[in-house]
């Protein structure tokens with residue numbers, strides 16, 4: 017029996033939210049594991065996109081706009097000619113309960129976290145199916161999509177929707193070898209987490225709610241994405257993997 021492969025040699029990956037935090041770490045790890053990667057993010061500067069080169073190229077796009085998603089995929093198709101793996105990590109946080117949140121805020125969270133993922137999947141899946149019989153899509157949800165805490169109503173709703181979207185998608189193209197899985201991180205040490213929670217709250221969470229006594233790193237989430245992208249996870253489909261140091265519910 018041959019050894020399972022956890023390499024990405026010969027594969028092409030598209031990673032959203034690649035300018036920062038988890039998406040950046042996924043892009044770096046995938047590129048150093050043999051993949052050619054296109055990172056897409058609204059925060060990339062034009063200059064850094066122009067100067068980027070294989071194995072990690074960068075493309076600026078607002079993924080809530082279907083035409084910009086399509087431009088990114090046309091670029092990828094021209095550069096690489098195939099697509100094997102998609103990691104949907106772009107997202108925003110938003111505090112507030114249902115009474116406090118404005119209609120515009122709720123729409124913005126759902127558009128950025130859920131609609132963009134729908135659009136990226138909609139326009140990449142045909143290319144993945146054409147390219148390979150072992151494709152992998154990894155959608156980034158959150159622990160808060162499973163166990164919301166107070167005043168995260170819009171964010172928690174969006175992250176719960178991502179879990180259902182993933183489970184539905186995982187049923188559609190499995191016979192063609194396309195697996196769709198979800199990663200649900202707990203508190204990971206990124207800019208987003210520090211915008212969402214005060215230092216005092218994070219200190220309390222670390223000391224009282226995370227058995228490992230520390231925040232997770234983006235690299236620890238990227239490692240799980242690498243596993244799900246590789247042939248080593250070939251029978252894992254429709255799964256939701258929590259990465260949270262054993263966070264207490």
Ligand SMILES: NC(=O)c1ccc[n+]([C@@H]2O[C@H](COP(=O)([O-])OP(=O)(O)OC[C@H]3O[C@@H](n4cnc5c(N)ncnc54)[C@H](O)[C@@H]3O)[C@@H](O)[C@H]2O)c1
Nearest residue numbers: 033036037038058059078079106107158203204206208209
């Ligand atoms: N950090 C955590 O503790 C944590 C926990 C659970 C889930 N998550 C999820 O992980 C994902 C990555 O989060 P992170 O912590 O790395 O955050 P981050 O803020 O460091 O990175 C998010 C990236 O998404 C990009 N982005 C936002 N809106 C976009 C748009 N419209 N088009 C294109 N790009 C856009 C941002 O520019 C940014 O670079 C998010 O979906 C987040 O909800 C994070």
